[in-house]
Amino acid sequence: MAEVLTAEAVRDRLAALADWTGDPAGISRTVQLGSFPEAIAVVGRVAEVAEERDHHPDIDIRWRTLTFRCTTHSAGGVTERDIDLARRIDEIVRSAR
Numbered sequence: 001m002a003e004v005l006t007a008e009a010v011r012d013r014l015a016a017l018a019d020w021t022g023d024p025a026g027i028s029r030t031v032q033l034g035s036f037p038e039a040i041a042v043v044g045r046v047a048e049v050a051e052e053r054d055h056h057p058d059i060d061i062r063w064r065t066l067t068f069r070c071t072t073h074s075a076g077g078v079t080e081r082d083i084d085l086a087r088r089i090d091e092i093v094r095s096a097r
């Protein structure tokens with residue numbers, strides 16, 4: 001099972017993920033899309049990636065604003081799997097804008 005990163009390791013990884021904040025309990029990013037359908041399309045693409053990886057972010061949907069929170073529930077905190085998922089979410093958001 002993936003190990004929970006230390007606070008220092010999370011800070012280190014977040015230095016390369018400019019839009020994300022967090023700590024060993026979880027990392028999150030809020031993003032506003034152009035419209036509700038665009039936001040839902042992003043959620044759909046993130047859902048595909050999450051299913052492929054069997055690793056799922058918590059997602060809050062408020063009209064066209066999405067908040068993604070990544071933590072590994074089975075490990076009780078942030079692991080490298082969450083860092084990888086955050087990078088993929090960034091790619092999906094980038095290509096949707």
Ligand SMILES: C[C@H](O)[C@H](O)[C@H]1CNC2=NC(N)=NC(=O)C2=N1
Pocket residue numbers: 054055056057070071072073074075
């Ligand atoms: C059985 C299956 O592997 C688990 O339930 C997966 C599914 N997706 C998951 N996603 C996340 N973020 N954390 C988990 O611990 C997790 N567990």
